[in-house]
Amino acid sequence: MSRILRDSALELLLTFWLMFGVTTIVRWVIGPSPVSRMIPQIQVELLIVGAAVGILIAGLILSPPGRITGGHMNPAISLAMWRFGVFPGAGVIPYIVAQLVGSVLGVVIARAVWGPVVAEAPVAFAVLQPAPGWSAVTLFVAETLSMAAIVLVVGVCLAVPRLAPFVPWIVGGAIGLAIAVLGTSTGGSVNPARQFGPAALSGQTRFLWVYLLAPMAGALLATWLRQAMQRRRSVLTHRLCGTHRDGSALSGVTR
Template sequence: MRRPLRERGVAPAAGTIAINSGLEFLLTFAVLFAVTTITRWVMGPSPIAHAIPGIHLRLLLIGACVGPLMAGLILSRPGKVSGAHTNPAISLAMWRLGVFPGAAVLPYIAAQLAGSALGVLAARAVWGPTTGRPPVAYAVLRPGPGWSDAELFAAEAVSMGVVVTLVGTFLRKPRLVPFVPWLVGLLVGTAIACLGTVTGGSVNPARQFGPAIVSGHLDFLWVYLLAPMAGAVVAAAVLNRVGDHRDARAAVDGDPEIS
């Protein structure tokens, strides 16, 4: 979630983009393998599932596991190299915020989606047919009863917008940058625990892509893919507008930091 691949104004080499995209593939593979594994043991037939009554407590446990996992991947050596986006909406937002090269956006997204699908398939190979049966169903997400496409789109877009706004704000304040991995982990874990029974708590197109493709449950997939991207673009635009306004005001006031 840092500033991988380039310094400002310096375009990365194709080889660098390829290497970092490969790392994004591995990191997203790890995320979806872990998410599917955790869901299999927390939601599926297991001693853990029998010991924890109710969907809300189970989602809380899943969030408590996935949140630190995300922070750890960002802090890992591969994560420090690639930025550990593991989320197409984050890659898009980082580009729009000017801290990520546009040439790397599509390779990153392709790597993330491929890693998502193969991570789910790997979990299926390790844990067997139970992974594909309800209530696990390859950890595919579904909104609560009665949700329309438009309502889900708005909820996912707003949720992603909140994530991008907070992460972007932290990245723009040097003293807060070291806390970004933990912020991301907290936001992901909170989304799972609080939104799991409402919208599914995705806020990540790659999170839904692999489970939906492997399971064949494609309902709402287009929403889970596009809504976070839309929310990310809008949030980045707002952050840029606010940042430009602050820079202009600081220039008028003679702020030495921008001289």
């Protein structure tokens, strides 16, 4: 088996755990539970969900599989790393397919573990929907700009060896902030894989194309902006853990 296929299989596993974790968090914080009864305000619930998901993402990036694959768990990140020149083009499609399959499997197993409540409102397989009044265009712009901001920050940090080790927490914190701030408006997805499994299983696919394409557009926008700027440093690795494949610290040489 080639390295790309092995790494793609690990990306599937990572995205599986991400979506199993996300669905579990939504089930217990927003779905009927002692936690949701104690905290009836949706804004507070989203703050808790954002913090928990952010920690989960950072943990998966820093896990042994995450250190091997790069811990992308997000098609937009894989696309951005290819455009930054640190991830092989031949790996983009296998990674994306693995991430989408992992998304579906994670939600399926969460449904099997936690029961029918996962399929019922307000959990509804943890699917995201924009707030009433949000059009596809405004949702697309919000998701695009949110993803572009994240990719720009990640690109800057992965180009500076002393900042690279903070990337897992920067990514986790950024996603958590997006959930807490945008949860009641856009859902704060910024990840096609985050929405794919829940939408496929819930049947709520009206805005799915936006959630799939807007983060990809944001990734392309961010990489274009970085290339357009007179930057002095290039991105050194596609691994969000901020190290080379062998675990060694970044030193200014891409591996």
